[in-house]
Each structure stands twice: as structure tokens, then as C-alpha cells.
Amino acid sequence: MSNKNTRPIGVHTSIAGGISLSLERANELECTAMQIFSHNPRGWHVKPLTKTEIARFRKLREQLAILPVIHTSYLINLSAKTNELLEKSIQLMKIEMDRAEALGIEYVVLHTGSASGVDPNMARAKAVDCLRILSGIGSWKTSKILLENTAGERGDITSSMKDLGTVMNELGNDLIGGICIDTCHAFAAGYNIASKTGIDKLVKEIDNYIGRDRIKLIHLNDSKGEAGSGRDRHENIGEGMIGSEGLSLFINHKAFRKLPLILETPKKHEYDDLRNLQRTRELLL
Numbered sequence: 001m002s003n004k005n006t007r008p009i010g011v012h013t014s015i016a017g018g019i020s021l022s023l024e025r026a027n028e029l030e031c032t033a034m035q036i037f038s039h040n041p042r043g044w045h046v047k048p049l050t051k052t053e054i055a056r057f058r059k060l061r062e063q064l065a066i067l068p069v070i071h072t073s074y075l076i077n078l079s080a081k082t083n084e085l086l087e088k089s090i091q092l093m094k095i096e097m098d099r100a101e102a103l104g105i106e107y108v109v110l111h112t113g114s115a116s117g118v119d120p121n122m123a124r125a126k127a128v129d130c131l132r133i134l135s136g137i138g139s140w141k142t143s144k145i146l147l148e149n150t151a152g153e154r155g156d157i158t159s160s161m162k163d164l165g166t167v168m169n170e171l172g173n174d175l176i177g178g179i180c181i182d183t184c185h186a187f188a189a190g191y192n193i194a195s196k197t198g199i200d201k202l203v204k205e206i207d208n209y210i211g212r213d214r215i216k217l218i219h220l221n222d223s224k225g226e227a228g229s230g231r232d233r234h235e236n237i238g239e240g241m242i243g244s245e246g247l248s249l250f251i252n253h254k255a256f257r258k259l260p261l262i263l264e265t266p267k268k269h270e271y272d273d274l275r276n277l278q279r280t281r282e283l284l285l
Helices: 023-026 052-062 085-105 121-136 159-173 185-186 196-209 243-251 270-285
Strands: 009-011 033-036 068-071 108-109 144-148 178-182 215-219 261-263
Touching: 009 270, 023 033, 023 052, 033 108, 033 261, 068 085, 085 108, 085 121, 108 178, 108 215, 121 159, 121 185, 144 215, 159 178, 159 196, 178 185, 185 215, 185 243, 196 243, 243 270, 261 270
Parallel strands: 009 033, 009 261, 033 068, 068 108, 108 144, 144 178, 178 215, 215 261
Antiparallel strands: none
16 A cells, blocks of 8 residues: 555644544545644633543544544743743643643653753753653653754744754653654754755754654644744745745655644635645645
8 A cells, every 4th residue: 555545644723613623624634643732822821621521532532543642732841031931931831741641642742942042952951841840740651752844933942854863852751752853843953954055954853863764743834924933933834935846846855754744734715724734635645
């Protein structure tokens, strides 16, 4: 069977009306993977999941054979300047992990933090300290964190593979399951993955600082900005500066060709997800 038929592919789906409905929405789009926020990502208060919700999600996931991933709230900043925000971030991160464990979800994707005006090395050390605190206040057998590369905007602390590797290697494998590579973020941060040369450069850095086996997930997005722009602006598949050819080279590269793909492309109309999923499937070899 070809990679077209076996590779997990999906989009970010809504949990409106109940968290298990996200699986039904993914299934309607013929997704075999999906990403969700496990709660309202704009608020610190999180309503607990009921046993009924958890049981329904687990049962439906098994029935539909969909691989789910949680993306943490954007409010979380493990390099924040104030102790109050750091504490709130750690506690919300614990809730994210507890919910993933309850739902049987293996991976929780995290942007480690942002610290504009602060020495990046100090900011990364602060994020590592916060994650160590997190590992001391919780225990999760199923769920692990995937650190996601960022776009190189002002204050970003993990836009390079070297910086991601620094954080990951400080913490070991108990809490960190690996890395999620976002194509738009990588491109914006200066990895020109629109070309084979740029992809090879990225892969070489992954090999040097992280290890190919630690890459567990791809966020597949085109980019509105140019390579090295530092702009975190996602674009529809094939309509941005990476383009269809570049994205095809990337997802079919031997380092990435078996990894699940989650699209975080713009959604202005109901058919946008279907259109981007179809374009992605056409790029697979």
C-alpha cells in the first residue's frame, strides 16, 4: 500500500459542543489524524472533563481509527517575565497534560515561550526550569510533550533546531516525547525549505542537534512571508512562498515521509479544509 493511503493526515478541528465531536468532524473530512485545543485556548479557567465525555472520546477514537493530538493554549509562556504568569503557565500546562492522559492522547504540542528583550539563553533556561517543575507535580504514562519550532519573531526562543535541541536534551525523554516541525515556522525562521538545499540544511541540523527519530509530527503549512521573514503567517497549501513543489519535496523527503501531517491552514469557508487536504494528498508520492 502506498504512502498516500497509510500516512496519517488531518486538520485542526473544533471541540464546540463536546470534545468527542472533534473526532466526528475529522471523520467527516476523511481525516486519519487531527489536532484540537482541549479547552477554550483564550482563557485560563478550564472546565473539567466528565467521565462520560472521556469515555465517549476514547470509544469514538478507537472506532474511527483517528490519531489525535492536543495543541496547548497560546496563553502558556514558560519564559514569561513575571512569576505570576510563569506559575499560571505551569499550572495550565499540567491541566493540558492531565486532559491528554485522561483522553489517551499521546502527544501535546507546546510553544515553549517568548521573551522579548531578554537574553535568549536565559529565557530557554527559564523554560527548562518550568518544565522540570511540571515534571515534578505530575505523572503521565501515555502523554508526552512535543516541542514545536517557532517562526523567529521577536522574543522567540526555539526557532532553530539547535535551540530546540538544547531544551529537549536538558529534559530527557520522560516528559519530552520529541519535536513537532512546522513548515511555515521553519521557512520564516530562515530554513528555505522551498528548495532541496534548504531541506537538506534543516535535516542536517536535526541530525546534529536533535536526532531524526525524535521528530514525531509535521505541521504542514505554506507561508505568507518570505524565507527568513520571521513572520508567523500561515497560508493555504501551494498558495504561499514555499509553494506546492517545496512542500512536496519536504513531506516526501526520507526524513519526514512517514510522519503524521496536521494542517493549520487558514479557514474562511467550510470547504477550505477539504481543499487543503486534497492538495496535500495530491503532493504525496
